[in-house]
Amino acid sequence: xxxxxxxxxxxxxxxxxxxxxxxxxxxxxxxxxxxxxxxxxxxxxxxxxxxxxxxxxxxxxxxxxxxxxxxxxxxxxxxxxxxxxxxxxxxxxxxxxxxxxxxxxxxxxxxxxxxxxxxxxxxxxxxxxxxxxxxxxxxxxxxxxxxxxxxxxxxxxxxxxxxxxxxxxxxxxxxxxxxxxxxxxxxxxxxxxxxxxxxxxxxxxxxxxxxxxxxxxxxxxxxxxxxxxxxxxxxxxxxxxxxxxxxxxxxxxxxxxxxxxxxxxxxxxxxxxxxxxxxxxxxxxxxxxxxxxxxxxxxxxxxxxxxxxxxxxxxxxxxxxxxxxxxxxxxxxxxxxxxx
Numbered sequence: 005x006x007x008x009x010x011x012x013x014x015x016x017x018x019x020x021x022x023x024x025x026x027x028x029x030x031x032x033x034x035x036x037x038x039x040x041x042x043x044x045x046x047x048x049x050x051x052x053x054x055x056x057x058x059x060x061x062x063x064x065x066x067x068x069x070x071x072x073x074x075x076x077x078x079x080x081x082x083x084x085x086x087x088x089x090x091x092x093x094x095x096x097x098x099x100x101x102x103x104x105x106x107x108x109x110x111x112x113x114x115x116x117x118x119x120x121x122x123x124x125x126x127x128x129x130x131x132x133x134x135x136x137x138x139x140x141x142x143x144x145x146x147x148x149x150x151x152x153x154x155x156x157x158x159x160x161x162x163x164x165x166x167x168x169x170x171x172x173x174x175x176x177x178x179x180x181x182x183x184x185x186x187x188x189x190x191x192x193x194x195x196x197x198x199x200x201x202x203x204x205x206x207x208x209x210x211x212x213x214x215x216x217x218x219x220x221x222x223x224x225x226x227x228x229x230x231x232x233x234x235x236x237x238x239x240x241x242x243x244x245x246x247x248x249x250x251x252x253x254x255x256x257x258x259x260x261x262x263x264x265x266x267x268x269x270x271x272x273x274x275x276x277x278x279x280x281x282x283x284x285x286x287x288x289x290x291x292x293x294x295x296x297x298x299x300x301x302x303x304x305x306x307x308x309x310x311x312x313x314x315x316x317x318x319x320x321x322x323x324x325x326x327x328x329x330x331x332x333x334x335x336x337x338x339x340x341x342x343x344x
Contacts, residue, residue, distance in 0.1 A: 043189040045138050045158075048309040050103040053132075055081060058102070062131045063110070065168055072172035075207060077104075077135045080161050083207045084179060085139065087214040088157050096143045105312050106133035106164070134162045134312040138191070140184060146227050149234040149297045151286075153183040155223060156191065162313035174203040178316045179214055181221050183230070187286050190304035192230060193319040197221040200317060229327065233296040236330050242343055243281065243294050246329065249342045250274045264341050265328055268314070268321040273306035280305055296333075300326035 044052070058078040065074050081100055088097055108131050111118075115127035138158030145154045159179040166176055181197040184190070199217055204210045238246070251274055253267045269277075280302050282290045287298040287305070303322035310318050328339035 044103065044308070045101065045184065045189045045191050046103055046136060046308050046310070046312065046315050049311060050105045050136075053102050053104050055100065055102065058104075058135075063129045065108075065131055065163060067172040068169050069171040074163070074166075074168070075175055075204075075210070077132065077161055079207050080135075080159060080177060080210065081137050083210045084137075084157060084159055084214050087211050087218065088139070088141070091215055091218040092141055092144070095141050098140045098142060100137040100139040100158075102135065102137045103312065104132035104135045107131075108133055133164055134160075136160045136312045136315060138184070144223070146183075148227065148230050149295070151301075152186045153192065153227070153230070154186060155181070156184040157181045158191075160312055160316050165313060172205075174205050177202045177204070177210065179217060180316055180319075181218060183223075183226065185301065185304075188301065188305055190301055190308070191319050192226070192300075192304065192323065193316060194221075194226045194229065194323055195320075197226065198316065198320050200320070230297065230300075233300055233326060233330055236296045236333050237293040238296065238299060238333075239293055240291070243299070245344075246342050247274060247278055265324065265339055266321065267325065268318045269303065269306065269325075273309060276306040276309065277302045296326060296330045299329075 044050075055078055058076070058081075062077070064076045066072060067074065081102065085097070085100065110129040111123070112127055112129060115123060118127060136158065138156055141155040141157065145152055147153070157180070159177055161177055167173075177199075179199050179202055180191075180193050182191060182193045185192065197217065199213065202210070202213055204213060250267060250269065251271060253261065253264065254271065256264065281288055281294065284302070284305070287301045289295075289298055300322065303326060304319060307315065307318045307322055325339075325342075328336075329342055332339040332343050
């Protein structure tokens with residue numbers, strides 16, 4: 005079978021000093037892939053939808069005081085897509101995977117007085133309060149600890165973070181650029197590749213802001229950060245200590261909690277991390293030392309149960325936790341509480 009050699013892509017060469025951070029190109033043999041259950045980048049309480057359905061089957065909410073339109077979900081996706089096409093010219097860009105939740109139902113004026121059981125499909129309106137999308141740039145990729153990572157771009161829109169009962173004002177979005185682990189579809193989000201509170205009033209400003217984010221994101225540095233996680237290990241005792249401290253975190257007195265680095269993962273997700281440590285075929289390590297790379301993926305895997313509006317904040321927090329505890333293993337004081 006013919007071998008594939010991973011060579012730096014056009015966009016990778018744009019990153020300053022890429023050769024200083026990324027390990028030598030790796031030769032990977034092609035293998036016949038077996039059909040597996042489809043894994044999504046987010047799963048909890050969401051459904052899949054395509055761009056055409058967002059355009060044709062959903063109404064666009066307005067600001068009720070002046071009846072001004074909001075930026076539609078599909079316009080948001082298309083603006084980020086156009087920015088990626090512009091910045092990563094010459095690269096292959098896949099179609100976006102779109103997930104939605106929290107449907108808001110309505111009726112057309114002619115159907116206001118109809119009983120619910122007599123409503124026709126043409127009488128109904130709908131839109132989704134929360135939407136997240138992600139698309140891959142598969143020609144930009146790297147291998148970390150045997151896992152193929154592809155550059156990915158995406159964003160979140162949550163109308164519940166806005167006041168639609170007011171006059172038109174700036175609208176809030178979350179956008180990111182990072183890497184998707186193809187083994188599990190976990191998303192890896194870093195500091196310079198995440199805008200957690202992007203406020204714009206039109207798609208032109210949205211387009212320009214996303215371009216700025218692409219400009220300041222350093223994929224080589226991000227890859228290097230993840231590669232370093234494969235060089236450190238937790239003993240089973242240390243892993244259990246970390247899980248215990250994570251469970252204690254929410255119960256800490258407020259003044260004490262403020263002195264500890266922020267932790268957004270929930271108790272249910274901590275349980276998922278423990279279960280995956282025992283059972284996950286890719287990142288489980290029961291009875292053995294656990295690499296920080298695997299620990300990181302246990303966190304990002306558990307995060308897939310988050311609601312759309314909290315998903316990216318927790319994905320970024322997972323990066324902070326993993327890199328912080330990794331530094332604590334080498335003597336750094338900031339995250340030392342989690343392993344003491």
